[in-house]
Amino acid sequence: MTSATVLETVSTQKCFGGMQGVYRHEAKETGCTMRFAVFLPPQAAAGTVPALYYLAGLTCTEENFTVKAGAQRVAAELGIALIAPDTSPRGLGYPGEDDAYDFGTGAGFYVDATETPWRDGYRMYSYITKELPALINASFPVDPARVGIFGHSMGGHGALTIALKNPGAYRSVSAFAPIVSPMRCPWGEKALTGYLGVDRANWRAYDATALIEDRGWDGPAILVDQGTADPFLERELKPELLREACAAKGVKLDLRMQEGYDHSYFFIATFVEDHLRHHARHL
Amino acid sequence: MTSATVLETVSTQKCFGGMQGVYRHEAKETGCTMRFAVFLPPQAAAGTVPALYYLAGLTCTEENFTVKAGAQRVAAELGIALIAPDTSPRGLGYPGEDDAYDFGTGAGFYVDATETPWRDGYRMYSYITKELPALINASFPVDPARVGIFGHSMGGHGALTIALKNPGAYRSVSAFAPIVSPMRCPWGEKALTGYLGVDRANWRAYDATALIEDRGWDGPAILVDQGTADPFLERELKPELLREACAAKGVKLDLRMQEGYDHSYFFIATFVEDHLRHHARHL
Numbered sequence: 239m240t241s242a243t244v245l246e247t248v249s250t251q252k253c254f255g256g257m258q259g260v261y262r263h264e265a266k267e268t269g270c271t272m273r274f275a276v277f278l279p280p281q282a283a284a285g286t287v288p289a290l291y292y293l294a295g296l297t298c299t300e301e302n303f304t305v306k307a308g309a310q311r312v313a314a315e316l317g318i319a320l321i322a323p324d325t326s327p328r329g330l331g332y333p334g335e336d337d338a339y340d341f342g343t344g345a346g347f348y349v350d351a352t353e354t355p356w357r358d359g360y361r362m363y364s365y366i367t368k369e370l371p372a373l374i375n376a377s378f379p380v381d382p383a384r385v386g387i388f389g390h391s392m393g394g395h396g397a398l399t400i401a402l403k404n405p406g407a408y409r410s411v412s413a414f415a416p417i418v419s420p421m422r423c424p425w426g427e428k429a430l431t432g433y434l435g436v437d438r439a440n441w442r443a444y445d446a447t448a449l450i451e452d453r454g455w456d457g458p459a460i461l462v463d464q465g466t467a468d469p470f471l472e473r474e475l476k477p478e479l480l481r482e483a484c485a486a487k488g489v490k491l492d493l494r495m496q497e498g499y500d501h502s503y504f505f506i507a508t509f510v511e512d513h514l515r516h517h518a519r520h521l
Numbered sequence: 522m523t524s525a526t527v528l529e530t531v532s533t534q535k536c537f538g539g540m541q542g543v544y545r546h547e548a549k550e551t552g553c554t555m556r557f558a559v560f561l562p563p564q565a566a567a568g569t570v571p572a573l574y575y576l577a578g579l580t581c582t583e584e585n586f587t588v589k590a591g592a593q594r595v596a597a598e599l600g601i602a603l604i605a606p607d608t609s610p611r612g613l614g615y616p617g618e619d620d621a622y623d624f625g626t627g628a629g630f631y632v633d634a635t636e637t638p639w640r641d642g643y644r645m646y647s648y649i650t651k652e653l654p655a656l657i658n659a660s661f662p663v664d665p666a667r668v669g670i671f672g673h674s675m676g677g678h679g680a681l682t683i684a685l686k687n688p689g690a691y692r693s694v695s696a697f698a699p700i701v702s703p704m705r706c707p708w709g710e711k712a713l714t715g716y717l718g719v720d721r722a723n724w725r726a727y728d729a730t731a732l733i734e735d736r737g738w739d740g741p742a743i744l745v746d747q748g749t750a751d752p753f754l755e756r757e758l759k760p761e762l763l764r765e766a767c768a769a770k771g772v773k774l775d776l777r778m779q780e781g782y783d784h785s786y787f788f789i790a791t792f793v794e795d796h797l798r799h800h801a802r803h804l
Contacts, residue, residue: 251783251785251788252782252783252788252791253791254791255791258787305588305786306588306589308594310787310790311591311790311791465535467535499535503588504593505535505536507536507593507594508535508536508537508538508594
């Protein structure tokens with residue numbers, strides 16, 4: 239099997255009757271070793287299962303969701319595989335790649351960069367939508383036709399934009415506290431300028447609200463949870479912009495403002511069961 | 522309120538409708554600042570709730586259980602407060618305190634040391650059984666008469682020995698992969714020699730199997746989960762020694778060997794719901 243030559247197992251640990259694994263491989267898109275986590279539910283021993291991709295936020299790796307969200311319990315019940323990639327290339331040695339928490343390492347923003355030097359390795363969009371799924375589909379008992387995607391913060395932006403740009407590929411999408419319009423917040427403006435250059439016309443391809451305006455979405459309702467005590471709510475996240483875009487295009491959005499919750503994995507853990515059940519209804 | 526002058530809030534974060542807090546205080550027993558975590562379930566807003574203490578294993582702090590075990594979900598349903606202390610004093614400056622993962626910092630073993638210099642600050646037994654509960658009871662809406670205790674590995678040893686030595690104080694006890702007889706394993710022999718000296722007669726007061734032999738236990742059945750793929754099973758943990766001691770004294774023990782599980786928090790997360798429900802039946 240081809241995958242056996244490129245996929246290296248870092249660890250496997252039994253969890254809720256299934257298996258939590260961490261793997262690494264030499265990725266062509268990013269030009270470096272990439273790690274990712276896969277949880278296989280017990281049902282994967284008897285056949286293929288749907289795959290749900292989770293994209294993490296700034297500073298995260300494949301580990302945060304895997305150890306903090308408590309999603310394996312529900313995935314084991316529902317028979318869903320959980321795929322958690324890293325958030326950027328690592329160790330490419332580009333000048334400034336480790337200077338800030340919100341650009342470069344740990345902050346790939348799920349785009350294919352066009353600016354030098356980032357365009358060589360900062361190709362997280364192609365990595366997440368093409369290279370990684372090809373490897374996953376060849377290496378694990380998942381059904382390539384039953385795929386959903388969700389994420390948190392920068393990864394919520396990633397999940398929304400990737401689903402909207404590939405409507406046939408992802409049956410369902412949801413997000414926790416997503417950046418809904420990187421064109422209109424400091425985190426996004428910094429990242430898109432750095433990765434895509436100063437021409438804002440090129441940014442629309444990676445802005446969930448612009449994609450809603452340009453393409454709509456006829457999949458099932460988009461589920462979004464947002465804590466009202468999230469310190470990034472007003473400056474960076476702005477869920478009202480997603481609500482307005484969806485309303486204007488007749489896109490179904492289930493935006494839930496969760497009273498008193500912040501931006502942490504305690505918030506994600508509280509509502510992750512709802513998200514998995516949302517995806518399971520469509521996978 | 523006295524507690525207001527000694528207890529400092531590090532963080533509070535909403536979680537499953539309750540509140541996950543981290544606190545610190547200047548502890549008399551250990552002579553240093555100690556941190557601990559408290560999860561208050563939603564029911565604590567309306568009155569006192571039972572308290573379940575969790576003692577962590579080697580190298581851990583108050584954080585590991587709090588972010589990895591997924592226990593808040595069940596505690597919120599059952600109306601139980603979760604108290605997670607640190608595992609040792611920190612920063613006392615004793616020679617060698619940071620030289621090894623299994624002695625000194627992060628490895629207090631829940632004893633009151635008698636050897637110099639450890640006897641001054643390595644008083645985790647008194648801290649966990651007296652100073653911390655007094656602070657918790659004065660500061661949070663918990664019922665001092667409804668208290669249970671559980672833990673993992675070194676903390677499983679701590680939970681078992683503390684419950685056995687204080688049968689009126691703890692209504693229920695359970696453990697994940699506990700060190701059941703520190704007198705008879707390398708981790709325990711090193712720690713007890715260092716903290717208590719070479720006279721093994723003094724070690725029996727901190728050995729769960731010896732305490733079963735000397736005192737028995739007429740509380741509800743002791744629940745113990747142990748993974749069969751735990752790399753420390755044969756050399757350090759030896760659950761059969763607890764089974765033998767309980768059988769000889771007629772102590773009820775529910776020892777569950779869990780096929781394929783290791784020593785990690787993936788194992789703990791898988792079975793933590795069973796443990797909380799076990800405690801809830803007696804609290």
